Amino acid sequence: MNAIDWRRAIRIGLVLGVAVLIASVIGMVQTFDERDMIEDILTLGQLLLFAPAVYAGYSAAGKSEERRVAAPPLLAGLLAGLLTGVPAVLLVGLAGWWTTIRDYFVNVSPQLIDILTFGRGALQGSLMLLAVMAVLGLIGAAIHLIPARVRRPLVNATLITLIFSLFSDVPLNIANQFLPRDIVRRFFPTKGVTQLAAVIVFALSLAIALWWEFSGRTRRQQRMATITAEQRRRNSLIVLAVSAVLLLVLPSILGTFLTNVMTQVGTFILMALGLNIVVGFAGLLDLGYVAFFAVGAYVTALLTSTGDLGLGINFWIAMPIGVLAAVFFGIFLGIPVLRLRGDYLAIVTLGFGEIIRVLVRSDLLKPIIGGAQGILDVGRPSIGPLTLVTPQHYYYLLLAACLLALFVSWRLRDGRAGRQWMAVREDEDVAEAVGINLVGTKLLAFAIGAGFAGLSGAIFGSRVGSVFPNSFELLISINVLAIIIVGGVGSLPGVILGAFVLVGLPELLREFVEFRLLIYGILLIVMMLVRPEGLWPSAVRRREMHADEESPPSVAELEAPRHEATQPMV
Amino acid sequence: MANILEATNVTKRFGGLVAVNRLSFSIPAGSIVSIIGPNGAGKTTFFNCITGFYQIDDGDIIFDGVSLKGRSPDKITRLGIARTYQNIRLFSQMSAIENILAGMEPRLHSRWFGAVLGLPGTRAEEEKATEEARQLLRFVGLRGKGDSLARNLPYGDQRRLEIARALAGNPKLLLLDEPTAGMNPRETAETTDFIRNLRDEIGITILLIEHDMRVVMGISEDITVLDYGEKIAQGEPAAIQSNPRVIEAYLGRGAAGAAHLMVDTTEAA
Numbered sequence: 001m002n003a004i005d006w007r008r009a010i011r012i013g014l015v016l017g018v019a020v021l022i023a024s025v026i027g028m029v030q031t032f033d034e035r036d037m038i039e040d041i042l043t044l045g046q047l048l049l050f051a052p053a054v055y056a057g058y059s060a061a062g063k064s065e066e067r068r069v070a071a072p073p074l075l076a077g078l079l080a081g082l083l084t085g086v087p088a089v090l091l092v093g094l095a096g097w098w099t100t101i102r103d104y105f106v107n108v109s110p111q112l113i114d115i116l117t118f119g120r121g122a123l124q125g126s127l128m129l130l131a132v133m134a135v136l137g138l139i140g141a142a143i144h145l146i147p148a149r150v151r152r153p154l155v156n157a158t159l160i161t162l163i164f165s166l167f168s169d170v171p172l173n174i175a176n177q178f179l180p181r182d183i184v185r186r187f188f189p190t191k192g193v194t195q196l197a198a199v200i201v202f203a204l205s206l207a208i209a210l211w212w213e214f215s216g217r218t219r220r221q222q223r224m225a226t227i228t229a230e231q232r233r234r235n236s237l238i239v240l241a242v243s244a245v246l247l248l249v250l251p252s253i254l255g256t257f258l259t260n261v262m263t264q265v266g267t268f269i270l271m272a273l274g275l276n277i278v279v280g281f282a283g284l285l286d287l288g289y290v291a292f293f294a295v296g297a298y299v300t301a302l303l304t305s306t307g308d309l310g311l312g313i314n315f316w317i318a319m320p321i322g323v324l325a326a327v328f329f330g331i332f333l334g335i336p337v338l339r340l341r342g343d344y345l346a347i348v349t350l351g352f353g354e355i356i357r358v359l360v361r362s363d364l365l366k367p368i369i370g371g372a373q374g375i376l377d378v379g380r381p382s383i384g385p386l387t388l389v390t391p392q393h394y395y396y397l398l399l400a401a402c403l404l405a406l407f408v409s410w411r412l413r414d415g416r417a418g419r420q421w422m423a424v425r426e427d428e429d430v431a432e433a434v435g436i437n438l439v440g441t442k443l444l445a446f447a448i449g450a451g452f453a454g455l456s457g458a459i460f461g462s463r464v465g466s467v468f469p470n471s472f473e474l475l476i477s478i479n480v481l482a483i484i485i486v487g488g489v490g491s492l493p494g495v496i497l498g499a500f501v502l503v504g505l506p507e508l509l510r511e512f513v514e515f516r517l518l519i520y521g522i523l524l525i526v527m528m529l530v531r532p533e534g535l536w537p538s539a540v541r542r543r544e545m546h547a548d549e550e551s552p553p554s555v556a557e558l559e560a561p562r563h564e565a566t567q568p569m570v
Numbered sequence: 571m572a573n574i575l576e577a578t579n580v581t582k583r584f585g586g587l588v589a590v591n592r593l594s595f596s597i598p599a600g601s602i603v604s605i606i607g608p609n610g611a612g613k614t615t616f617f618n619c620i621t622g623f624y625q626i627d628d629g630d631i632i633f634d635g636v637s638l639k640g641r642s643p644d645k646i647t648r649l650g651i652a653r654t655y656q657n658i659r660l661f662s663q664m665s666a667i668e669n670i671l672a673g674m675e676p677r678l679h680s681r682w683f684g685a686v687l688g689l690p691g692t693r694a695e696e697e698k699a700t701e702e703a704r705q706l707l708r709f710v711g712l713r714g715k716g717d718s719l720a721r722n723l724p725y726g727d728q729r730r731l732e733i734a735r736a737l738a739g740n741p742k743l744l745l746l747d748e749p750t751a752g753m754n755p756r757e758t759a760e761t762t763d764f765i766r767n768l769r770d771e772i773g774i775t776i777l778l779i780e781h782d783m784r785v786v787m788g789i790s791e792d793i794t795v796l797d798y799g800e801k802i803a804q805g806e807p808a809a810i811q812s813n814p815r816v817i818e819a820y821l822g823r824g825a826a827g828a829a830h831l832m833v834d835t836t837e838a839a
Binding site for chain 2: 420
């Protein structure tokens with residue numbers, strides 16, 4: 001049976017073609033085009049334009065792999081790639097004929113048309129776009145012809161190179177710490193990387209991936225098979241020690257800009273660890289979580305501020321009070337909603353979050369907490385003679401706080417409390433019938449979750465130096481929730497990874513902030529479809545989501561560390 | 571023998587429907603007692619009244635000298651009553667051992683900060699509980715299956731795990747809601763022996779809801795028959811088997827008097 005699945009090819013091509021069209025019409029392509037990835041070769045806009053064609057070709061030819069017939073899948077790829085370009089070409093045609101299109105689609109600018117037609121005019125450019133897309137589709141399909149053991153390293157190396165150039169700020173800032181400027185310039189222009197740097201990264205990652213594919217993996221498996229428990233323990237100790245040292249010296253490696261990003265990530269890790277207890281462990285969906293963050297921030301700010309509203313108390317005294325206030329609010333909210341389940345709980349907590357936001361903005365409380373003007377001159381903590389001011393200082397403060405929260409979460413999860421939460425999450429009625437006190441169990445989750453958020457808020461207010469109502473919007477709650485969903489609900493490493501992906505990476509792509517929520521939404525949908533258990537799921541979740549496809553654990557373990565997109569730079 | 575549980579005039583209404591009507595009932599300590607009755611007779615409702623899932627509208631239930639009226643399920647469980655469910659209700663995403671540990675709740679006293687700080691008392695309690703849970707697992711014949719997820723266990727094992735979870739809290743009274751439902755004759759016989767052993771070896775009092783007459787007649791010392799929420803008969807198995815009201819409730823009017831029918835039909839069931 002050599003028939004090509006033409007319908008599949010057409011469908012994939014058109015779906016991705018429409019995606020490209022939408023990305024163009026909403027201005028994504030043009031905005032992204034201003035960002036270089038590899039100097040003079042590739043911009044992010046072009047990647048957005050061309051990657052779908054390659055993927056369409058790859059995917060359209062994908063199902064035919066077993067048949068080992070070269071020509072038909074290639075044709076399918078060609079067709080899919082071509083179709084990916086068609087909607088964009090139609091847009092070019094439409095823009096040429098309908099001169100007032102910009103009145104309706106403001107982003108369909110001459111520059112966009114230029115990008116789509118390579119600056120060669122509508123007719124010639126359109127044909128060229130179609131040809132390029134078709135060729136890319138062909139290339140995508142041809143990926144299948146490469147033997148699997150070479151294909152995987154090749155694809156991985158390409159992805160790594162792209163990710164490296166997209167987040168070139170990270171290597172750039174690190175390089176700036178150690179190398180003279182003119183050398184750095186040869187690898188990193190203002191944005192993106194130079195061709196030389198791209199080639200080096202590609203070659204290096206390809207070499208490593210090939211080595212791994214052909215020799216490293218089997219060696220590791222052999223080693224893992226013969227390793228003793230004693231050695232294993234020593235190995236994990238070494239890993240622990242290395243990561244501890246790395247965490248301690250990180251600010252001096254990263255430089256100020258990246259350390260600042262790290263403090264933002266840390267703020268969210270802390271919050272996400274708290275929400276993870278409420279949502280992940282106890283299964284109570286809390287959509288008003290930002291309220292506790294706000295309480296912690298405001299109480300600490302009021303106590304420490306040296307401005308008109310503040311009391312000027314020492315930060316180290318104020319912070320625990322802020323945390324306690326958040327815990328109190330956690331219990332205060334917890335009591336009335338104890339009897340609510342699922343959706344109802346989510347709605348009530350959502351309302352609670354909004355109440356806090358409206359309150360801090362209100363004129364009623366303005367004399368006390370400053371209304372929209374917020375609280376300025378929040379006090380900074382000092383250790384002996386040293387007052388914490390720079391991002392580096394706050395990095396260490398947040399590191400300590402995150403480690404504490406991580407430790408508490410871990411101990412609770414593995415203890416009686418974790419079991420009670422899990423039982424309540426599974427079946428509230430039965431949990432009560434085996435003797436679990438629902439009130440105490442739920443309140444404990446709310447209180448500890450709120451405490452972490454309060455701690456995060458206290459540090460946040462001090463780090464930023466001021467506290468304003470608009471720092472505590474609903475979006476923060478949703479952000480934190482998205483972190484634990486993307487990372488893996490109930491998974492401690494997942495929460496950390498999620499914070500890096502959803503807070504750290506966007507910070508590095510600040511220029512595209514207007515598309516942030518759109519990308520968020522797409523990412524969440526894709527996650528739910530492809531990896532509903534999250535990037536780094538807890539063992540329990542993995543079991544839950546894949547209970548039907550039970551496979552021997554040994555195989556699952558060997559394949560567990562996925563490379564590619566799931567492990568971005570940390 | 572003293573009664574461990576004494577229900578007097580228990581009434582439970584759902585709107586206009588009287589699910590349990592002025593039911594008086596007692597369980598002597600150390601006995602195996604059954605409640606039978608046609609579908610919808612109010613058996614499980616009565617269970618739910620005892621365990622606090624439902625608040626009774628009238629009457630009172632005294633357990634071990636304490637009134638259960640107005641107490642929440644967790645408090646009642648802590649007094650020493652444990653139960654299983656008609657449709658198995660394990661914590662399906664938790665492992666077998668975790669399920670049993672959850673059942674041990676009434677006996678655990680450590681607090682959350684003990685776990686965070688790693689206090690010796692908390693650690694000792696957890697270790698002891700885990701060890702006991704392992705023993706219990708062996709006791710119900712699930713040795714080596716402690717780390718399996720509850721939902722991945724075969725049906726019979728799930729039934730036994732549920733009983734193990736109920737036993738974990740060292741209850742004085744165990745309520746079993748159709749423990750042999752869905753079992754084949756061999757499994758049913760095993761479970762029957764198992765229940766009898768529970769009483770003989772641990773001395774636990776057992777209240778049973780059961781449809782399988784062979785099980786009921788085989789192990790019960792006393793049987794109460796419910797129909798439309800009311801007690802229509804009570805007595806020893808032999809007496810129940812030949813009671814015309816019982817036969818009428820099960821087989822309909824006209825069948826009364828043909829006592830031998832009872833035995834035939836129940837064996838077919």
